Amino acid sequence: MSGSSSSECARIVRVLNGYYGHIPWWPGDTDEVLIGAVLTQQTRWENVVRALALLKERSLCSVAALYEAEPREIESAIRSTGFYKVKTRRLKALATFVVQEYGGIGSMAECPTELLRERLLRVSGIGEETADSILCFGFHRASFVIDAYTHRICGCAGILEEKSRLKVLFEEVLPPDPDAYRQTHAHIVEYAKEYCGKKRCERCILMNSSE
DNA sequence: GACCAGGTCCTTG
DNA sequence: CAAGGACATGGT
Numbered sequence: 001m002s003g004s005s006s007s008e009c010a011r012i013v014r015v016l017n018g019y020y021g022h023i024p025w026w027p028g029d030t031d032e033v034l035i036g037a038v039l040t041q042q043t044r045w046e047n048v049v050r051a052l053a054l055l056k057e058r059s060l061c062s063v064a065a066l067y068e069a070e071p072r073e074i075e076s077a078i079r080s081t082g083f084y085k086v087k088t089r090r091l092k093a094l095a096t097f098v099v100q101e102y103g104g105i106g107s108m109a110e111c112p113t114e115l116l117r118e119r120l121l122r123v124s125g126i127g128e129e130t131a132d133s134i135l136c137f138g139f140h141r142a143s144f145v146i147d148a149y150t151h152r153i154c155g156c157a158g159i160l161e162e163k164s165r166l167k168v169l170f171e172e173v174l175p176p177d178p179d180a181y182r183q184t185h186a187h188i189v190e191y192a193k194e195y196c197g198k199k200r201c202e203r204c205i206l207m208n209s210s211e
Numbered sequence: 212g213a214c215c216a217g218g219t220c221c222t223t224g
Numbered sequence: 225c226a227a228g229g230a231c232a233t234g235g236t
Contacts (some may be wrong), residue, residue, distance in 0.1 A: 041218040047234060048217090082233040086219085125220050147217045189217060 090125025
């Protein structure tokens with residue numbers, strides 16, 4: 001029943017891709033992805049959508065606007081995502097980083113992936129998952145996102161590894177194509193939301209798939 | 212009312 | 225380094 005962790009990861013990628021095919025995921029522009037990546041920390045996406053809508057209404061849905069904005073304005077727009085004071089501080093830190101270090105998203109996009117990742121991780125409030133989300137979905141880089149869902153699903157599938165190890169495993173198995181990275185993450189999250197409870201998988205097609 | 216959500220940081224032992 | 229707590233609103 002068990003192959004190597006590596007081939008198990010490959011199997012998950014294959015099964016989910018066959019099950020879902022191509023699905024749209026995080027279609028916003030780069031500014032919106034950066035902001036959403038922070039807002040979605042420990043938070044349901046539906047609550048993030050509301051905050052993004054308010055930010056847009058108030059012309060605050062860009063790194064440049066957040067850089068200039070008063071913290072109170074930001075707090076009031078993102079309240080629905082919870083942790084709104086902490087997240088306002090994190091958005092400010094991210095906006096400051098982008099504006100002061102790069103001058104804007106445009107020249108930031110020219111930064112090599114590894115260097116950009118290192119530097120993002122230095123920003124207060126940007127951890128591994130947020131950094132990889134920004135890289136993968138904001139800048140179309142092949143940097144795989146490991147979130148709580150991925151960790152849980154891999155656990156269900158018998159791959160008992162830490163998140164940092166899972167990232168390596170998936171990146172070994174995936175083709176070097178940012179779109180494959182995006183799709184696989186999307187599949188995992190969709191699958192987890194659809195079939196996996198907090199503790200155990202229900203009706204887990206990953207467990208008893210004939211492929 | 213309890214419990215949880217697409218984390219991250221800070222403090223303790 | 226591992227464990228525990230804080231951050232906070234909204235849905236089940």
